[in-house]
Amino acid sequence: MPKSKILSTSFNYQGMYPCPVCHVGKISHMPLMEAMSCDFCHQIFTVNVEQQQLVMPSRQPPLVWRWNGFNWTEAHLEGVEFGWGYVFAAFVFILLPTSIIGIVAYLFPPHPEAPLSWLPYIWTGLTFFSHLSIIIWLFVEIYQVPIRIYLRAIKQRLTGR
Template sequence: MTKTINLSDRFHLQGEYPCPVCRHGKITRMSLMEAFACDFCQHIFTGNFDKQLLKMADSQLPLTWYWSGKNWKGIQREGTDIGWGYIIIGLAFVALPTGIISLGTYLVPPLPDSPLSWLPLFWAILTFIAHLSCLILLVIEYYQLPIMLYMRALRRRLFQ
């Protein structure tokens, strides 16, 4: 038994599709080109119509999606799995500096009546926040998560 394919469900050059990156804009064909652009996030894409694939052309990472007929499905890239080694290194990057500062504060506590007795605790919390922020920013940069685009879309939606 063969499955009939509805041509309106296929990915083709003249269609308009939801953007797989920002999920708010529409991607359409760029004039005089065989490329697509999103009207919201301004990303540029190239299409493989035989395989029903869309690839982001303006990214260092090979982000690719498959058109299912209704929406885009992400294709897992090789080398993007976060293994236990990366998780342990990330946790150590956050925990070790914070632990060293906290241990120093515990072993050599400030005098309770001194005007800067709050500084060691503040410094330990600041160390934790700074290292965790670095780790989160690295993950966002690696996976190309459009956080600012989500915020802009949310602001547009709330104030319209």
């Protein structure tokens, strides 16, 4: 029998597991309920022991994690498949407007002694960062990344509490 199989644990109600949302707290069984909760971020999860899954029903569509014996696999939205088309569309959304503005600024540069001759270059950078921030915001909203909880955990670790 491989050594990795000996160390792996199956997912059940009695154990304590790392929280897949905040990665700081531990999730454990809630008394008198068929649910588990995190002691740090206070998220409540429903459990499917047969499929070794943890579901966060507080959002729609719910996020689902699968236990692989050691840790939670990456989250996916229940019933939603993100393919390479979405990744390609995100890159196009970021790079196409930035490229158009950058090419125009390169082909038709302002006169160097004009008072706002720097504006096209700044505008190109702002276009890139604004479109990138939109994609990052969408990622955070879809996967419900708990930024405040991460910052609170970092603060607690730095202060030593």
